Amino acid sequence: MMIEVLFVLIVTAMAASLLGVFLVLRGMAMVTDAISHTILLGIVLAFFVTNDIRSPWLIIAASLVGLATVYIIELVSKTELIRQDAAIGFVFTALFAIAVILVSKFAGNVHLDMDVVLMGEVIFAPFNRIDILGVSIPNALWQLSIILLINIAFVTLFYKELKVTSFDPKFAYIAGFSVALIHYGLMTLVSVTAVAAFDAVGSILVINFFVAPALTAYLLVRRLGAMIGLAIAFAVLNSVAGYFISFHFDLSVAGTTAFVALITFMIVFLFNSKGFIIRRIQKQHQKKTFSRAMIMMLMNEASHESLSQKEIMSHFNLSEAQFNRHISYLIANEYMEKDEEKYRLTRRGEEFTHYTRLKYELPA
């Protein structure tokens, strides 16, 4: 039974991250965050009408509010009176505030708990079951699997359109693609996925399931197909790791998975071949090579053929430690020789400066 929790988590993560790839490429991550907050208003309103937390009307109403959020943000920022980021910030908080007031005012004693709505708890998913072809499976798993299939179908059918409109919307428009249709199609699916995922992972964390795997993949690859594949792989990895860690330490599953996603991202960010640490090391290396080349260039000049340690240090503003490191390297590689406290270039060192001049295109 507990393994079903993991299945729900994985299916949610896959459905979300598949769309997340396009959200990241289109720079719509924060708009999605806004949606994931405002769908609460749709859920609350539909709940007041139907009084049934499992009613399909909740999904429809929430998706409509999600779409309305996107539309209002676009409408406001299109007037050019307010910047888009400010528009996102105040539109979603306003709609969310209405939802919070409605919940606290009217739903205090009914079955709509703010904590569960916001935070979700995937642990409870197996308790709500449904019979499909005689097999009993959790309702959430059934719903999310269907949504995963719809998302896969959408991306497969409109792959070309999604690709063009994500990377070059102006060209797509001129070439006759219906940019608006793809845009709102994508945002509709985002809303539907967010609503279905909300009682598994909560409305604040669902954004993490959308963007974290896609962002991690974006660090590594440059091809869209590879990015999608990798994003889904990271989504599964985060879910599995988050699931086992949270069970071991008895933590919130969704919360742990979200934080594990940041750790996965940071590991890739720091250690990938173009990442933070490798780049730092390369920079250091470049700096060292350059300093050594410059020391040799100086000593290749007739007036500086033979220099003392002090002269070299003051010339390049080197510390004792830096000087020793450079000189021991240069001597060990036989670019330089020491002669009664004075340093001078060897034949090999002079040849090296010749190549340095060529490399930096300096006059001989």
Add this chain to the structure above:
Amino acid sequence: MIDILTSYTFMIVALGTVILAVASGIIGTVSVIKGQSLIGDAVGHATFPGIVLAFMLAGTRETLVLALGALLLGIIAFFTIQIITEHSRITLDGALALVLSSFFGLGMALMSFVQGNPDFEGTQGLSDYIFGQAAYMLRSDVYLILAASGASLLVFILFYQQLKIYIFDPVYSRSIGISNMLMNFMILGITITLIAVGLKAVGAILIVNLLIAPAVVGQLWSDRFFHVLIIAAATGGISAFAGTYISTAGNDIATGPAIILVLSAFVLVSLLSARKGLLRRSILKRKVGERS
């Protein structure tokens, strides 16, 4: 009506929220003009694990201690965003969404740990920081808001000239010897501080509205920086007072969301009818059309 206005709880809560909203309105204007308004959103969410961590380490629900935890995690979140955007292809948009949700996830994981652990007592109050519980504000909480807002505004006034130049012409400001990095950190430091002390009043999710909405109203009514600041401060203050009144008068209405609804009403009205608003604009358009 007079009963409510003179009641002790109302006065305490109103004093706290009004001062907070005035300070946030002024500081938020800078972030909005610089296009950094959503950083406040990310930092706001990221303070939640700070609250829980501070509670776990210090074993108390003292507001000051929790605010320090919130401040620390807010700063960490900000630098994480900064490092990610500076050293990779990830845009600010993506980095904000990632950091905001992951930090909030950490907060939830820690929260579930604390709640399931008999070593920790009195955890009920912690989730109040997500939505804010202004009704439970104490005199000491108001002093904290007062001190933080006062210090923030003092720094703002002291560096007003430099800030103004930095905001509108960063290249010029650097050439006359103002440290742009210092100015940026100063603004973010103040923003994070205000968020940290304001959590108990409005909560981690909605606090960003206090920073953005007043500035938006100000910008709609004026183009002069000083006027925008004054309008933003006034809008924030009036909304906070009205929101607190509504929440005290109507039962079971949370203060934070009430303030934000009033602020949103201000934004909506301004968007339509302000000097640069949509109605004026369409009237102007029609006039131009008639003339040609």
